[in-house]
Amino acid sequence: RKEVEQDPGPFNVPEGATVAFNCTYSNSASQSFFWYRQDCRKEPKLLMSVYSSGNEDGRFTAQLNRASQYISLLIRDSKLSDSATYLCVVNMAINSGNTPLVFGKGTRLSVIA
Amino acid sequence: NAGVTQTPKFQVLKTGQSMTLQCAQDMNHEYMSWYRQDPGMGLRLIHYSVGAGITDQGEVPNGYNVSRSTTEDFPLRLLSAAPSQTSVYFCASSFRTSGSAYEQYFGPGTRLTVT
Numbered sequence: 001r002k003e004v005e006q007d008p009g010p011f012n013v014p015e016g017a018t019v020a021f022n023c024t025y026s027n028s029a030s031q032s033f034f035w036y037r038q039d040c041r042k043e044p045k046l047l048m049s050v051y052s053s054g055n056e057d058g059r060f061t062a063q064l065n066r067a068s069q070y071i072s073l074l075i076r077d078s079k080l081s082d083s084a085t086y087l088c089v090v091n092m093a094i095n096s097g098n099t100p101l102v103f104g105k106g107t108r109l110s111v112i113a
Numbered sequence: 114n115a116g117v118t119q120t121p122k123f124q125v126l127k128t129g130q131s132m133t134l135q136c137a138q139d140m141n142h143e144y145m146s147w148y149r150q151d152p153g154m155g156l157r158l159i160h161y162s163v164g165a166g167i168t169d170q171g172e173v174p175n176g177y178n179v180s181r182s183t184t185e186d187f188p189l190r191l192l193s194a195a196p197s198q199t200s201v202y203f204c205a206s207s208f209r210t211s212g213s214a215y216e217q218y219f220g221p222g223t224r225l226t227v228t
Contacts (some may be wrong), residue, residue, distance in 0.1 A: 032215075043203055043219035044156070093191070100146060100171060101217060105155035 023088030171184030
């Protein structure tokens with residue numbers, strides 16, 4: 001099983017739609033979880049961290065399910081500007097922040113007018 | 114702050130040539146890393162460093178060398194370029210924390226083609 005797995009998509013949704021992405025990770029000892037966004041031919045940028053209790057930032061909601069080892073990202077009221085690739089990222093460290101992050105291959109989202 | 118800068122933005126090499134990709138950050142981050150991104154493969158870690166004088170291998174280190182003589186700079190050296198090294202290379206940096214979440218800041222990338 002790969003360390004971090006994502007559905008590659010593409011997800012093609014109309015403006016205003018709600019879309020959800022899931023990501024599974026293999027290491028049950030993983031401590032930190034993130035969603036990054038990458039626009040075409042640009043560098044990845046942090047979208048949001050994912051906390052155990054779940055967290056929301058405007059139209060974006062991230063959730064963590066440790067028992068099933070997956071994290072999710074929900075985007076409500078999709079905008080054209082949300083079109084990008086969304087990367088699921090996991091820190092496999094147990095007690096140290098020094099262990100590198102592991103990136104999923106990304107899920108591509110296209111929001112259509 | 115300029116953040117993370119990378120040079121060059123684009124490079125074409127012939128097989129067997131060597132070159133150095135430059136990366137610098139002005140945020141006083143201890144942790145720096147190099148990734149390559151290929152279609153369908155996602156970001157793969159090449160080398161990383163947790164501080165000046167300390168480097169370690171990532172998932173795909175073969176054919177690359179790194180050094181970290183200062184906190185600010187983390188150059189990536191291609192020893193003898195091969196077509197398989199055609200890729201987009203990203204440098205990233207972050208604060209070093211203990212067991213908690215931290216954000217990685219990425220440079221704009223270097224697009225390398227090896228012919």
